[in-house]
Amino acid sequence: MSAELFGQDRPGIVREISRALSDSVQKLQTIVESTPMSGERLFRAEADLVPPARIEFDQIRAAFEQLANDMMIDITLKAGKE
Template identity: 45%
Template sequence: MMTSLVLTLIGPDKPGLVGLLSQTIASHQGNWLESGMSRLAGKFAGILITEVPEDQADALIAALLDLESRGLKVTVERTVEPEPIESQVKFTLELVGHDKPGIVREISQALAKRHINVERLNTELVSGSMSAELLFKADADLSAGENVSLDELQDALEAIASDLMVDITLNS
């Protein structure tokens, strides 16, 4: 029987951290499934899911926690597969505009109010092509029950976009 583990990790960015992590997982017969990792403000940060034979799980967890002595702080959570959610509508959101505080807060509150789940969110600051001003860009994968009104959501997001002076696009 296999056990799934979700790992979060952070440490000073340096070459070899992914290799160290993958070797630790492999040495316990683990399988690296999904991950997202980035260099953020000089730190290496990531999240990943791995499967490991049940009889290796405790040893792998101990080995992962021991990586802190080598500069990589790892948090481990055992998972169980959630019950499948019926009749989900999946769609994406793209946003671009001049950077200012509150963009993520405003958009996420509008989504939460409508019981829309953020399954993936990527954000970045980029230099504007015509100016040196920073642009905030976001893209998200979203899901909601079939009864969600994408037209009503679009209207609500357009009102927020106008206030924040950003462009928001929903794609189903």
């Protein structure tokens, strides 16, 4: 399973994401870049995840949607590693 995350950069965002994903993150890559028009700092991350056993993909998706809302970021979750 993999996830792509992006949103406006801010202090502590890596800490918040790694804390939220600590039970399932296997690999986390992050980058901060400037948006073309405004120059604002955009945070992007890619994560390889190994979710806890016996949890359905729909449950994981719902948890990630809540995380995205709480952190005001966008998350794309993929069932297989692509």
